[in-house]
Amino acid sequence: MSTMIHRLQSIIQEVGRSPDTQHALDLIAGRLIKDLVANACTIFLATNTEPPVLVLKASYGLNPENINQVQRRFGEGLIGVVAERAEPINLVNATEHKNFILVPDSGETSFPIYLGVPIVSHRKVLGVIAIQRAENAFNEDDEAFLATLAAQLATSIEHVESQGRFKLIGETKSEPTTHIVKGVAGSPGMAIGEAIVLNRGVKLESVPDKKVTDQAPELRSFNDAIRKVHDDLTDQADRMRGALPEEECALFVAYAQMLNSGSLIDDTHKRIGEGNWAPASWRDTVEDHACVFDQMEDEYLAERANDIRDLGRRVLRKLMLEQSPYIDFPDRTVLVGDEITATDLADVPLECLCAILSAHGSGSSHVAILAHALGIPAVMGMSNLPVKQMDGLQVIVDGYGGFAYVDPNRKLLTEYEKYLREEEEIEKDLLCLKNEPAITTDNHRISLYVNSGLMADHTPSLRSGAEGVGLYRTEIPFQIRDRFPSEEEQYHIYRNVLETFNGMPVVLRTLDVGGDKPLSYFPIKEANPFLGWRGVRITLDHPEIFVTQVRAMMRANIGQNNLQILLPMISGQSELEDSLKLIHRVKDEIEDELGEPLQMPQIGAMIEVPSAVYQIEDICSLVDFVSIGTNDLTQYLLAVDRNNENVAELFSSLHPAVLKAMCQIVEGAAKSGTPVSVCGEMAGDPLGVMALLGMKIESLSMSVGSLLKAKKVIKTFSLVELESMLAEAILMTDPAHVRELYASKLDQRELGGLIRAGK
Ligand code: PEP
Ligand code: MG
Numbered sequence: 001m002s003t004m005i006h007r008l009q010s011i012i013q014e015v016g017r018s019p020d021t022q023h024a025l026d027l028i029a030g031r032l033i034k035d036l037v038a039n040a041c042t043i044f045l046a047t048n049t050e051p052p053v054l055v056l057k058a059s060y061g062l063n064p065e066n067i068n069q070v071q072r073r074f075g076e077g078l079i080g081v082v083a084e085r086a087e088p089i090n091l092v093n094a095t096e097h098k099n100f101i102l103v104p105d106s107g108e109t110s111f112p113i114y115l116g117v118p119i120v121s122h123r124k125v126l127g128v129i130a131i132q133r134a135e136n137a138f139n140e141d142d143e144a145f146l147a148t149l150a151a152q153l154a155t156s157i158e159h160v161e162s163q164g165r166f167k168l169i170g171e172t173k174s175e176p177t178t179h180i181v182k183g184v185a186g187s188p189g190m191a192i193g194e195a196i197v198l199n200r201g202v203k204l205e206s207v208p209d210k211k212v213t214d215q216a217p218e219l220r221s222f223n224d225a226i227r228k229v230h231d232d233l234t235d236q237a238d239r240m241r242g243a244l245p246e247e248e249c250a251l252f253v254a255y256a257q258m259l260n261s262g263s264l265i266d267d268t269h270k271r272i273g274e275g276n277w278a279p280a281s282w283r284d285t286v287e288d289h290a291c292v293f294d295q296m297e298d299e300y301l302a303e304r305a306n307d308i309r310d311l312g313r314r315v316l317r318k319l320m321l322e323q324s325p326y327i328d329f330p331d332r333t334v335l336v337g338d339e340i341t342a343t344d345l346a347d348v349p350l351e352c353l354c355a356i357l358s359a360h361g362s363g364s365s366h367v368a369i370l371a372h373a374l375g376i377p378a379v380m381g382m383s384n385l386p387v388k389q390m391d392g393l394q395v396i397v398d399g400y401g402g403f404a405y406v407d408p409n410r411k412l413l414t415e416y417e418k419y420l421r422e423e424e425e426i427e428k429d430l431l432c433l434k435n436e437p438a439i440t441t442d443n444h445r446i447s448l449y450v451n452s453g454l455m456a457d458h459t460p461s462l463r464s465g466a467e468g469v470g471l472y473r474t475e476i477p478f479q480i481r482d483r484f485p486s487e488e489e490q491y492h493i494y495r496n497v498l499e500t501f502n503g504m505p506v507v508l509r510t511l512d513v514g515g516d517k518p519l520s521y522f523p524i525k526e527a528n529p530f531l532g533w534r535g536v537r538i539t540l541d542h543p544e545i546f547v548t549q550v551r552a553m554m555r556a557n558i559g560q561n562n563l564q565i566l567l568p569m570i571s572g573q574s575e576l577e578d579s580l581k582l583i584h585r586v587k588d589e590i591e592d593e594l595g596e597p598l599q600m601p602q603i604g605a606m607i608e609v610p611s612a613v614y615q616i617e618d619i620c621s622l623v624d625f626v627s628i629g630t631n632d633l634t635q636y637l638l639a640v641d642r643n644n645e646n647v648a649e650l651f652s653s654l655h656p657a658v659l660k661a662m663c664q665i666v667e668g669a670a671k672s673g674t675p676v677s678v679c680g681e682m683a684g685d686p687l688g689v690m691a692l693l694g695m696k697i698e699s700l701s702m703s704v705g706s707l708l709k710a711k712k713v714i715k716t717f718s719l720v721e722l723e724s725m726l727a728e729a730i731l732m733t734d735p736a737h738v739r740e741l742y743a744s745k746l747d748q749r750e751l752g753g754l755i756r757a758g759k
Pocket of ligand 1: 369471473512608628629630631632633679680681
């Protein structure tokens, strides 16, 4: 078994390093012949046409002239049967099968033993691999091996395909394309800008390619880095000599020798000569050398791959020290990375940042929410984003549809430039609504608030006519520090928001870390973080953190009296009771210190865990208001991780089950007259606004960029018609149909431009 895993891993690794799909497929065919002792191997890939056609892309043991010539429809021939049924076929007498078709001049007749497996990714058949033998039937192990390989290859093929299109270095640059890279919508809007790949220091695999014309400084800094690491290693060997046995010290000497080996240095010099900068040239050399050792069956030698990678990191660290950490950001920077984090945004001057593209993360992840707050488009979960090859390329970002064009051609640019102009017109029209109240056509007034967490949000929020802050995520100021902020620091942050929104309600949420919101200085390691220690569960276990925070909030409210406190992740009544006890204790303490009474702020609970939906009446008996967190409520009701791009398509706050749960919250809260607001992303989605109004929700809190769009929607419809749309939506079973229903109603009023590119 272990040899099977070893063989699989080594094939996948080689495929991962292939420069293009053709190379990868030839390699697989060759390896399968060897590993499964077969006589022939053919690989067909499906075209992107409708209907798709299977085209022979690689073959081993058959006539090579058939490549790209032989084609099969789904259902035609044995290959077509495997593709149509999307399941393996294992035959001992293939030539007698009714679907058998002989490839002309192939010599296929002599190989009656046949095993074909489909290559499937995300429910789509990408191709078929077939192997043949003259004798000895394929057994269960062979079948399992090929099926496992095909499943892993599906991802690699998709990846290599998209990377292969963007070769910048060492080959002539590919022509501008119309190639689309898909992801999930993270924040709406459109942008055309220049990709900047953030370079996060010392991870070899995340070093991006960078084209250089002047190679001399690259060679110089590389040679310097090698010399410095070599000196460090010999120093370390000398220092260790007293403390370690000679044998262990020898490791440092061996490292130093390995470093000076001609091929590591020569290969890197050659790559720099081809026009890549030193860190990426070094990255490729290290990976090439490490892979040679990876392939070795001998465990001792295979272990040397780790030594080479370790050396690689040491040299890279020195190289990176020489690179200025401050990039000269272009005016229209599109930040690109494997996993852009909330703190990465702080590295780019906000006036330059025009969009975000991230290979991982989903539409409801925190970086997407921040992008929304900043009013810039973001596309997340772009698993085929050619991150390393993108630095400096032009990109079109469509944050409505959740896709991007990398290095687009003139025709696409012209089209999107037109959309951008239309978008500007829409925004200009919306600005006229700034000072108007949000009232439905049948005179129902809706209150609109903003979600915040960054100081930078405040001015645009006030400018767009927000009536207060409906959700201030206090974890954001906690996340951008390297330790817990003191009571005094927190006091100033909260005081600033309360004063900025003087006379308007400001809802400060107590610390909601855990899950996908880490604090670098308070690491939590859990198998299931979303079901673990997060939100109020942490702050109740650490009353010192909670009490300090609530003290800072209440002190900041003295003389302001516009504070409301919101408790996150409430999953039961006792959490609420315990939190309230602590809040009252803080109030008593401050009153004692001041010697005068303090106004008690309103206290609310977030309804974002399914148990809270079913206990809504009990919860309402303890609080002044409730706020529905649709991001987490959707995540927990549908069992869809809000950050996992593999299931991002299943994440929908318009799912009829989510709508029903929200109706139940509204009905339950109405019994005690407890006000209900919504502060998840749904409240800022024009389609979500339509659904929420239909539930008679009168208070919405959203990212500032969504505010005027929401107001436009509210002013367009009557509550009566939105109620009847909701009644229709709730009877549907498929979230896509609910979306279509609301989108068609928006289109009928010519407001489709609020949810997609252009007018
Ligand atoms: C929510 O879960 O909907 C919410 C508003 O909170 P957060 O996104 O910060 O978890
Ligand atoms: Mg939440």
